[in-house]
Amino acid sequence: xxxxxxxxxxxxxxxxxxxxxxxxxxxxxxxxxxxxxxxxxxxxxxxxxxxxxxxxxxxxxxxxxxxxxxxxxxxxxxxxxxxxxxxxxxxxxxxxxxxxxxxxxxxxxxxxxxxxxxxxxxxxxxxxxxxxxxxxxxxxxxxxxxxxxxxxxxxxxxxxxxxxxxxxxxxxxxxxxxxxxxxxxxxxxxxxxxxxxxxxxxxxxxxxxxxxxxxxxxxxxxxxxxxxxxxxxxxxxxxxxxxxxxxxxxxxxxxxxxxxxxxxxxxxxxxxxxxxxxxxxxxx
Numbered sequence: 001x002x003x004x005x006x007x008x009x010x011x012x013x014x015x016x017x018x019x020x021x022x023x024x025x026x027x028x029x030x031x032x033x034x035x036x037x038x039x040x041x042x043x044x045x046x047x048x049x050x051x052x053x054x055x056x057x058x059x060x061x062x063x064x065x066x067x068x069x070x071x072x073x074x075x076x077x078x079x080x081x082x083x084x085x086x087x088x089x090x091x092x093x094x095x096x097x098x099x100x101x102x103x104x105x106x107x108x109x110x111x112x113x114x115x116x117x118x119x120x121x122x123x124x125x126x127x128x129x130x131x132x133x134x135x136x137x138x139x140x141x142x143x144x145x146x147x148x149x150x151x152x153x154x155x156x157x158x159x160x161x162x163x164x165x166x167x168x169x170x171x172x173x174x175x176x177x178x179x180x181x182x183x184x185x186x187x188x189x190x191x192x193x194x195x196x197x198x199x200x201x202x203x204x205x206x207x208x209x210x211x212x213x214x215x216x217x218x219x220x221x222x223x224x225x226x227x228x229x230x231x232x233x234x235x236x237x238x239x240x241x242x243x244x245x246x247x248x249x250x251x252x253x254x255x256x257x258x259x260x261x262x263x264x265x266x267x268x269x270x271x272x273x274x275x276x277x278x279x280x281x282x283x284x
Contacts, residue, residue, distance in 0.1 A: 060244040065251065068244035076233060076245075080252050083229035086142070086214040087260070090149035094206050097150075098157030099199065106165040106191060107183065116162075123155035127213060131220045145217040145229075152213030153206040157199065164198025165191045200268040207260040215253060 042062050048054070049061045056064050069076065101119075105112035122130075127148050138144045168191050176186045218231030230249045237246035 057241045057243050060247055064244050065247045069248040069251065072245055072248065076230070076248060076252060079228060079230045079233050079249075080256065083211070083214050083218070083231070083253075084256065086145045086149050086217070086229065087211045087256075090146050090153055090213065091203075091207055091210040093146075093150050094153035094157050094210065095203060098154055098202070098206075099161050102158055102161035102165055102195075103187065105162050106187070112162070119155055119158055122151050127152055127216055128220050131217065135221070141221065144221055145214060148217035148220070149210050149213035152216075153210035156205040156209065157202040160198045160202030160205075161195055164195025167198070168194045197268075197272060200264075200271065204261060204264045204268065207264045208257050211253070211257050211260060 046061050046063070049059055060068075101115070105116065130151065131144075131148060134144050134147055138147060165187075172190060173186065176190055181189070214229065215231045218229045219235065230253055233249045234246055237243070237249065
């Protein structure tokens with residue numbers, strides 16, 4: 001090694017060490033910083049309640065909310081299961097319906113031009129405006145909530161999957177045609193794999209929207225009773241000025257939304273990590 005090459009190697013080694021150190025710090029900070037900020041926000045919340053002597057029926061302290069969450073665990077978690085059931089089934093139906101209709105759109109431009117505007121209408125119309133019609137035509141309470149949640153979650157999957165199916169490299173399509181591949185072979189071996197990242201992106205969006213749709217549907221429906229969801233607990237707590245239970249129910253909804261997003265993100269990473277550039281880049 002010459003005298004000129006040796007300093008250059010040392011510079012490269014120092015640069016690589018700096019990049020590795022920054023990568024480790026970024027990896028740790030991605031988890032540590034949100035936790036620290038959240039703990040600081042909870043601490044300030046508690047101190048504001050103490051310093052201003054705010055009564056718990058207006059703004060309960062975090063400890064009071066935690067005690068209420070433990071004391072009312074049976075009631076709150078049973079309602080959470082009801083909301084989760086609506087969320088899960090609406091997400092499954094949205095995924096199946098969205099992918100199926102997107103495939104149909106890809107196979108026929110006439111079908112896409114005919115039906116896609118109706119999907120847009122469902123997306124842009126507020127669910128609170130649609131629910132009175134659903135309330136008239138649907139008798140079963142669970143079916144009403146499921147339909148409302150499905151409408152909210154359906155469009156992101158349909159739109160993203162359609163975009164993915166139509167974003168295939170035209171040169172690859174021509175190559176398949178030159179080799180005599182049928183339309184269904186192109187769909188199975190080319191279009192669907194290419195659309196998978198788009199579908200998973202839409203699924204992550206729809207996961208949160210299905211929970212929002214379920215909660216909003218419960219609010220609009222005014223569901224009540226032991227077998228109702230978390231939204232009814234929030235309404236009930238608001239009428240009774242039971243702010244600790246209201247905050248506990250809101251905490252469960254927020255935690256559920258975070259868990260849904262994390263689970264779907266993990267599923268997306270596990271599916272894409274071995275072949276798609278976005279997941280491979282995240283590993284590096």
